[in-house]
Amino acid sequence: MIRLTIDDREITVPEGTMIVDAAAQLGIDVPIYCYHQALGPLGACRICLVQVEKMPKLVTGCTTAVQEGMVVHTRGAAVDKGRKGVLEFLLINHPLDCPVCDKGGECFLQDYTFQYGAPAGRYDEPKIHKLKDAPINDFIIIDQERCVLCQRCVRFMGEYVGEEQLLLEGRGVDTVVATVSHQPMDSQFSGNVIDLCPVGALLSIPYRYKARPWNLEREESVCPHCPVGCTTSVTSREGHVIRVEGRPVAGRNWGWLCDRGRFGYDFGYVEKRLLNALVEGREMSAAESTRTVGRWLDAALTDRGPESVAFLVGGQQTMEEAYQVARFSQEVLPGSRTAMVRTVEGYLPSGLNGSFQDIERADVVVYIGGDPYDAVPVVHLKVRERQRANPGLKVMGVGAYELTRDFHGAKNFTVKPQHQAAFLAYALAQAGTKSQAVEHLASQLGTYVPSLLNPVTPEEIQALGRTLLESEHLVLLWDGKEPEMESVLLALRAAREDATEVLPTFGPSNWRGWERAGIPAHFASLQTIIDDAAQGKISVLFVVGADLLRDYPDREQARRALERVDHVVQVGLFLPEEVQLYHAVVPGAGWSEVYGTYTNMEGRMQVAMATVQPPGQARPLRTYLNSWAHALKKSFVLESEWDPFDDDSGDFVPRESLPELRPVTVPEPSPGTPPGSLRVVGFSLVMEGGMPSEILAPRVPRFPGRISPQDAARLGFSEQGGELQLEGTMGKISVMVAPDRRIPDGILALPYGIHGSPLNQLGEGASVKAVRLEEVSLG
């Protein structure tokens, strides 16, 4: 620890702290452009000049580490003169067009010029003109004249994200920020440069000219789109959400968002948004619909009893809403059942759930099943940050295709779909441990020997097992596809001396929260309800927030269920697929319209404020529950808001003790895919299958499916991709696919929830005959 004095106040900080950070701890604001704690010092802008006694010249506070006994002055004649000079240089070629600049009012160039700058410029010569208002992708516009060349954007994309898509071009006064080869940026993290840019050089296109900081409201919120639950702040003006920004939380996250979270906020305003109730094909007011639904419920209760009523929760409901459903089911209709709509069958006991802090400590990170970049993008950044801090970090992938992107020293084990649990069990057994849990697991494997799709030696499998068992800080990211994996993870935990931390990357994003609110999370609960419904045992089925046909892993069974139920009532933001199967669709209110708590993949509960009013007739869920209860002449009083927070575990949902080990199914030796066939693997992609968004539309991949380059060549596709026709038991469907070098031959990776849901029509792991669809010539 180092003691120093800043502006006559003493402070003790760890060695290596920069002066600006030490000052910030004292609440002293030193101006900054280029420095960012996550990116490290650079010293490009010189605005952070401070005076250090016994140093001959002013020094930059962001590149000078503290030293014992240092005496720093952050203000004073010399410092102010220095900053004034720096600002004068920065403004020489600046267009001074604040009135038309969206950053106006929240711009650090304005702020510091007011604080330290000269009242007037002395520069009369013509200014240098550069590119203005030029889009660098569908979301971001650049104004090179306003840029102060701090390089935050360039360094963030290059060093931090590892996708070098921005660079400095030119020399001297002609230096500009530009995209590589002047191609649009397509990184999933591009939007962060808007937050990072301290001036108005990089601005958001959807927010363009929409508001000024003084006429908008900002509320703290949480991104609802994926299980990461990034902290955001939502900007609204006149009752409309117009912007989402990252909200850094000190000591926890930097406020990075992916483009899904940053720009996908317009789902409340898209054309598809449900504004009126639709009952048996007739539009009516929400209030009228509750009477009809009440009648159905009443009839179901008298004729068939409460057992014939079930509630399915999905989508983006808050924990409070899930709790209301659970209470409604218990109190108003005791005997009715609830479940949550899941896309994958796996379950993770809360006792195994790790947190993001574990990634910050990790020596080994193992991706199981899916690539976090696709499913939980910001976690990819967290793992990258860990590798920057600890270059020895081992990243390993166990999945049906290569998962680890460009991590240094990454190792992939490409395992056939549905073999991953068995493979990991095998690897553990090979590691030669004395652990009972692992031996128990091994005894169930029999003679199973994995055959991998990429070249891997038996020694490497053994090494994997040992790494899993022996590394000190192990973090696993699991996509929830194979339910048997739960037992493997439990056994691993039992066999290890150190903690085993697992982060579930599967959705729905708030599932852990609903579980805490009392909605059963296991896939089996959902499956029983669906199967009962398909057998005609359900009279009234409420689907809250989910799109059952899109999300349920077996689309045919879900359709049968909907067809056999007397009355299906959907509460949601949008019309579900095949709306004719629903008897009533009533408009619900969602994120940014209702206050509520969301639990992320760490099991951390975070509160999102309501910012705007729901549009049209859309009502919060509790309004419907209340009026349905009223229609049944039952009392349903939600006196107070439920408080989900726990005294002992604070922000985290309480961790429960671990369940018993269950047997691992050993996959049948699969009969090798016949030539011309592909095996289907699902993966989650944040850009697909969530809330509709017009802003994001240009970024939604045109070719969501992925096949190996060899398969693509065999099928006669160009490098760009094309339309693939699949034939299976369910008839013919076509999907757009593109070659991807990470996919092994014979595998077709499809995201959940894409249009037409090919995945849950085909079924996970199905083998399908695939042919290229002949180009239909136009005209």
Next chain:
Amino acid sequence: MLEGVKALAKGLGTTFKALTEPRDTIAYPEKRREYSPRFRGKHMLARDEDGHELCVGCGLCEAVCPAQAIRVVAAEAPTEKPVSWTNRYSVDYEVDLIRCIFCGMCEEACPTNAVRLTPFNELAAYNRLDMIADKEELLSPPVRR
């Protein structure tokens, strides 16, 4: 009694004296006063010589207004028909003349000299909503007779 008569006479004396004095009031609306050229009345939005709107919708008037009487909604200026001299303009510009205290801060804050207070001061309406001047109205300022 005598006191009373005295007081009455004195009072009436003052009254009759005032009758002959010059008047401070005028017969409005037949007659109107000359105001100082700096008089601050109803707002207007100015255009440049080519008829382009000067307002860029920066919202500074809105920010500075102590009575919160102004609402500005900016947007990208339409390109097919140039209404603005630059690529940003205000689609909506409203002044609530009931709230306005005619301090002239908006005028002072405006970087493009678009919003100006005219000498027009005949502000009356039967309806509160009519006292909210919209952009259309502000672009064609009334002339004081």
